[in-house]
Amino acid sequence: MKNRIVAAVLAFFVGGFGVHKFYLGKTFQGIIYLIFSMTFIPFFIGFVEALQLFTMTDDDFDAKYNLSREGRLLTKERYELEREKLKVERLKLERERLIAEKHLKKQIPVKAITGEQADELAAWHDLLEKGIIDETQYEEKRKILLGLD
Numbered sequence: 001m002k003n004r005i006v007a008a009v010l011a012f013f014v015g016g017f018g019v020h021k022f023y024l025g026k027t028f029q030g031i032i033y034l035i036f037s038m039t040f041i042p043f044f045i046g047f048v049e050a051l052q053l054f055t056m057t058d059d060d061f062d063a064k065y066n067l068s069r070e071g072r073l074l075t076k077e078r079y080e081l082e083r084e085k086l087k088v089e090r091l092k093l094e095r096e097r098l099i100a101e102k103h104l105k106k107q108i109p110v111k112a113i114t115g116e117q118a119d120e121l122a123a124w125h126d127l128l129e130k131g132i133i134d135e136t137q138y139e140e141k142r143k144i145l146l147g148l149d
Contacts, residue, residue: 004058012050015043121145124145
């Protein structure tokens with residue numbers, strides 16, 4: 001993996017010979033710098049490129065120089081992908097833990113009731129709220145209606 005600071009230092013000190021271009025994988029440009037090094041033009045260009053490299057962000061540098069010929073992911077993208085994989089694994093483990101906890105808890109079976117049973121149960125509940133019947137009478141009728149004997 002290429003380093004932005006190393007490339008900038010090379011461009012600053014030996015940029016006129018194109019050493020930073022060879023380091024960055026730009027071989028043809030490095031050769032051009034070598035050919036024209038006797039004109040001192042590459043030294044000025046190397047100085048300007050050193051300033052550009054010093055002021056460039058790491059993300060921009062990686063996007064420009066750290067992509068391989070085979071099209072591999074950039075280093076930063078690989079780390080982000082690994083982090084996302086870890087997040088997915090954590091979520092899977094959390095889901096499995098919650099499922100295991102759910103099975104350990106005692107589950108109360110819910111019995112389906114018909115509309116008639118619900119209406120009659122509601123009527124008996126109204127009688128309980130009005131004070132016409134007491135709690136024990138309501139519970140007895142509820143057990144009979146729901147078949148909870």
